[in-house]
Amino acid sequence: MQDKLTEAEQVAIKSGLQLVPSQKHFSRLSMSSKRGRKKKSSFDADFDSMDKLEREALLESAQLSSINPSHLLRAIHVPDGDRVKAGKALIRKSMGVASLPAFLPADKCARVREHIGRTVKGDTIDSVDHCPEFQVSLSREQLSSLLEPHVVAALWALPTVFLEEQASAAALAEAVSRLTERELEERGWKGRVGIFGRKYEDGGRTHLGFHIDTNRVTINISLSPQSSHLGGNLLFLSGQALQLVRRDEGELSIHRGDVAHAVTKMQEGVRYSVILFFH
Ligand SMILES: O=C(O)CCC(=O)C(=O)O
Ligand SMILES: [Fe+2]
Known part of the structure; x- marks a missing residue:
């Protein structure tokens, strides 16, 4: 474990990010990786067991902008191998996260939201936090019947374009909108794609x-207007920074799988998202 932390530390130091190599931190980390393996039955227990820094981030505290991303990276409860990957992702020069606002129109968001609301269950356990998932799996066919087929084709091409283009989100959106049906098909993801919807609420x-x-790449689309929830926003450790992304209905976020991310604690309302895992 020390070796892996040292590797993470070296990566951070090379990039000029500051890490605090205190013994106290090392012992807290060994305790915290045990938490990751333990079964959690409640969201409160999961939240309470987090390091203070992660709780502050998930509460979108006023100090959010002063949180040092590498300190946060060391405080989160993930296996050490994942911490090394997330550390490399944090300092990577190429784009780790991009956002395409208004990717889905409001009526389509409502359709997917209704489907999730009707079918979501909290009786299966999440592999990340061992809390009830509150998610529902979707097939590509189901997604195509809820959205337009050409939107689904664009979704399948986006990860390829995202990995190829070292460009801005606007350039990414333009690249996808310029592609013909055939080009979309050619760029379409050839690997396995897992699709699911999630619901968050107090x-x-x-x-x-x-x-x-x-x-490799994750697409996450917000299905709820920002006004329908307080909290429930995305956090990313990317571009040498802790980024809070407050999205409106229909906004698409695309990120590399190794970028550490979280959803902040719901304070009010309901929030839906649809997520695609491109393997
Ligand atoms: O629900 C979200 O918006 C994020 C979900 C997520 O990151 C995941 O399921 O891995
Ligand atoms: Fe995730």
């Missing part, structure tokens, strides 16, 4: 702690 799933995804 009394249900309230948050999702920092983690990395095991797949």
Whole structure:
């Protein structure tokens, strides 16, 4: 474990990020990785067991902008191998996260939201935090019937374009909108794609702690207007910074799987998202 932390530390130091190599921090980390393996039955227990820094981030505290991303990276409860990957992702020069506002129109968001609301269950356990998932799996066919087929084709092409283009989100959106049906098909993701919807609310799933995804690229679309919830926003450790992304209905976020991310704690309302894991 010390070796892996040292590797993470070296990566951070090379990039000029500051890490605090205190013994206290090392012992807290060994305690925290045990928490990651333990079964949690409640969201409160999961939240309470987090390091103070992660709790502050998930509460969108006033001090959010003063949180040192590398300190936060060391405080989150993830396996050490994931911490190394997330550390490399944090300092990577190429784009780790991009946002495409208004990717889905309001009526389509409402359709997907209704489907999730009708079918979501809290009786299966999440592999990240061991809390009830409050998620529902979708097939590509189901997604195509809820959205337009050409939107689904664009979703399948986006990760390829995202990995190829070292450009801005606007350039990414333009690249996808310029592609013909045939080009979309050619760029379409050839690997496995996992699709699911999630619902967050007080009394249900309230948050999702920092983690990395095991797949290469993740697309996450907000299905709820910002006005329908307080909290429930995305946090990313990318571009040498802790980024808070407050999205409106229909906004698409695309990120590499190894970028550490979280969903802040719901304070009010309901929040839906649809997530695609490109393996
Ligand atoms: O629900 C969200 O918006 C984030 C979900 C997520 O990061 C995940 O399921 O891995
Ligand atoms: Fe995730």
